[in-house]
Amino acid sequence: MIQYAAIVLIVLGIYGLLTNRNVLKMIISINVMEVGLNLFIISVGYVTDGFAPILSSVHNSSALIYVDPLPQALVLTAIVIGVGTTALGLALAKNMYNKYHTLNLDEMRDE
Amino acid sequence: MMTLSPVLLIAAPLLLAFLSILSKKVAPILLVVASLFNIAVLFFIPAGIVNIGGFDQPVGINLFVDNFSFYGLLAVNVLFAIVVILNLKNYPKYSTVLLVSLAALNGLLLTGDLFNLFVFLEIASISAYLITSSNKKPSSTFKYLVLGSLGSSLYLFGLIILYAMFGTLNLMDMIHQIDVANAPYTSLILPFFLMFAGIGVEAKLLPFNSWAKPIFEHSNTLSGPMIGSVYAATMSLVMARLITNLFAFEGTLLTVVTVLLVAGVVLGEVMAFSTKNIREILLYSSISQVSIAMLLFLNQIGWWGFFLVLVNAFSKLVLFFIINHAVKDSNDDSLHGLKGLFRKNIVVGVIFTIVSLSVAGLPLFVGFIIKLNYMTILAVQGQIWLVAIILLATVVEGIYFIRLLVKLWYKEEGEDLSVHFPLVYKLIFGAIALAILAFGLYSTPLTSVNTTLDSVGDQIEVIYNE
Numbered sequence: 001m002i003q004y005a006a007i008v009l010i011v012l013g014i015y016g017l018l019t020n021r022n023v024l025k026m027i028i029s030i031n032v033m034e035v036g037l038n039l040f041i042i043s044v045g046y047v048t049d050g051f052a053p054i055l056s057s058v059h060n061s062s063a064l065i066y067v068d069p070l071p072q073a074l075v076l077t078a079i080v081i082g083v084g085t086t087a088l089g090l091a092l093a094k095n096m097y098n099k100y101h102t103l104n105l106d107e108m109r110d111e
Numbered sequence: 112m113m114t115l116s117p118v119l120l121i122a123a124p125l126l127l128a129f130l131s132i133l134s135k136k137v138a139p140i141l142l143v144v145a146s147l148f149n150i151a152v153l154f155f156i157p158a159g160i161v162n163i164g165g166f167d168q169p170v171g172i173n174l175f176v177d178n179f180s181f182y183g184l185l186a187v188n189v190l191f192a193i194v195v196i197l198n199l200k201n202y203p204k205y206s207t208v209l210l211v212s213l214a215a216l217n218g219l220l221l222t223g224d225l226f227n228l229f230v231f232l233e234i235a236s237i238s239a240y241l242i243t244s245s246n247k248k249p250s251s252t253f254k255y256l257v258l259g260s261l262g263s264s265l266y267l268f269g270l271i272i273l274y275a276m277f278g279t280l281n282l283m284d285m286i287h288q289i290d291v292a293n294a295p296y297t298s299l300i301l302p303f304f305l306m307f308a309g310i311g312v313e314a315k316l317l318p319f320n321s322w323a324k325p326i327f328e329h330s331n332t333l334s335g336p337m338i339g340s341v342y343a344a345t346m347s348l349v350m351a352r353l354i355t356n357l358f359a360f361e362g363t364l365l366t367v368v369t370v371l372l373v374a375g376v377v378l379g380e381v382m383a384f385s386t387k388n389i390r391e392i393l394l395y396s397s398i399s400q401v402s403i404a405m406l407l408f409l410n411q412i413g414w415w416g417f418f419l420v421l422v423n424a425f426s427k428l429v430l431f432f433i434i435n436h437a438v439k440d441s442n443d444d445s446l447h448g449l450k451g452l453f454r455k456n457i458v459v460g461v462i463f464t465i466v467s468l469s470v471a472g473l474p475l476f477v478g479f480i481i482k483l484n485y486m487t488i489l490a491v492q493g494q495i496w497l498v499a500i501i502l503l504a505t506v507v508e509g510i511y512f513i514r515l516l517v518k519l520w521y522k523e524e525g526e527d528l529s530v531h532f533p534l535v536y537k538l539i540f541g542a543i544a545l546a547i548l549a550f551g552l553y554s555t556p557l558t559s560v561n562t563t564l565d566s567v568g569d570q571i572e573v574i575y576n577e
Binding site: 017 | 233252254257264267271280
């Protein structure tokens with residue numbers, strides 16, 4: 001079920017990218033899409049009634065059901081990359097505002 | 112013989128990238144050292160799989176060296192070194208970014224892990240956004256960033272669907288699992304198409320390449336050759352690797368992908384024919400060539416597709432460099448503005464002519480040999496309509512390249528353009544033009560290749576049939 005919610009978020013992000021011309025709104029749309037994607041990845045590793053994949057004094061048997069830890073590692077990487085892209089996008093947005101005095105892509109014209 | 116690990120190809124530039132932050136003066140030197148070091152290391156890396164961290168595949172991440180990745184790496188590293196050396200004085204600020212991009216490009220060609228490929232794709236893309244920021248057109252870089260992020264997200268989405276289906280991220284294991292599970296191809300259409308579209312953004316395939324026009328319109332001697340040649344070659348090879356081994360398109364998806372690629376060939380040529388901006392002509396010609404190369408990989412014509420990608424990369428390097436340098440000096444990149452450019456630069460003019468005629472596929476040049484051979488194979492395979500479309504594209508390409516050359520060589524009135532090309536340009540590009548001419552006249556080294564280009568399939572046999 002959570003996978004549908006994740007896909008809705010991804011589609012919402014893409015919709016935002018297609019319909020917005022404001023640079024900041026586009027960056028937010030990219031982030032919404034990435035959050036959806038990350039949720040989707042996490043949902044792939046979900047196991048009903050599974051424990052966190054950490055061996056502890058309480059959960060110390062390999063016979064227990066653990067959730068898949070790999071997608072969590074993947075999401076961690078994807079989040080870091082997403083932050084990098086967002087930071088770069090925001091830096092470009094600042095540059096664009098300094099140069100064109102607007103954040104609307106359609107209004108950016110070279111003098 | 113001494114052997115070195117292919118890990119060095121990624122680790123060395125990455126290490127130097129961190130070190131380069133410490134001193135702005137030393138950074139450009141580190142960049143040149145890294146790019147030359149990588150070329151040297153290449154000759155000492157053995158073929159085969161290298162497992163990282165002691166984990167055997169499919170658990171650990173691995174790097175895979177075969178003819179495909181070796182020659183691909185060789186070409187990409189040489190191209191990279193040329194771009195770096197020729198731009199050393201102009202763009203010292205970009206040294207760290209270029210070092211990171213070198214690591215990522217090598218990683219893309221070496222990795223045998225599909226998630227690792229995504230990570231390298233993102234690192235390469237972020238470096239590419241920064242390289243294109245040297246155009247001083249943040250709005251076009253931003254469009255590239257948006258489409259690039261969307262593309263890599265689509266790739267990741269497709270990959271995760273595959274992971275959910277087969278429980279692996281390793282390329283060879285994935286191919287094996289798909290084979291063992293005997294999964295119907297219809298269930299693979301969505302993930303494969305998402306991944307194809309994701310890399311298609313970076314490989315400039317239609318319809319995912321709308322970012323390219325504003326980037327190349329304002330490109331310079333760094334961003335033009337780097338994105339138009341080095342990145343284009345790497346991404347085409349990555350796409351080729353996946354098309355040949357993983358995707359193995361069939362049924363409806365094969366039809367859809369073929370139609371997209373054919374549309375890329377036709378529209379690329381038509382757009383190149385209709386524009387008056389020289390850099391746009393080169394860009395659209397590249398789009399068309401990449402689409403043809405992917406069509407060849409789609410039809411299992413490996414070596415000729417591979418040669419096409421490499422020759423096109425070297426040719427576009429020369430063409431983008433010469434035009435971007437001329438535009439920098441003359442501040443005009445229209446066909447009209449650069450009229451008579453070669454009247455005072457005969458050596459550069461001859462080089463440009465040889466390279467562009469090779470791209471157009473005219474006899475005497477290597478482009479013709481490649482075109483003749485893949486057309487023959489396509490005809491033998493019975494793909495007559497594909498041959499017809501490529502022939503038509505060749506005619507259009509021939510017309511606009513000859514029209515371009517006539518304009519660049521002749522000027523009826525007014526003063527000749529005075530653009531100075533440094534001697535190093537003439538030497539390096541002269542060597543490339545000479546190689547294009549030499550392989551065009553003596554094609555035996557190309558036609559007599561009888562080794563396997565891509566050994567992923569053989570390696571899977573070895574691993575899983577023990």
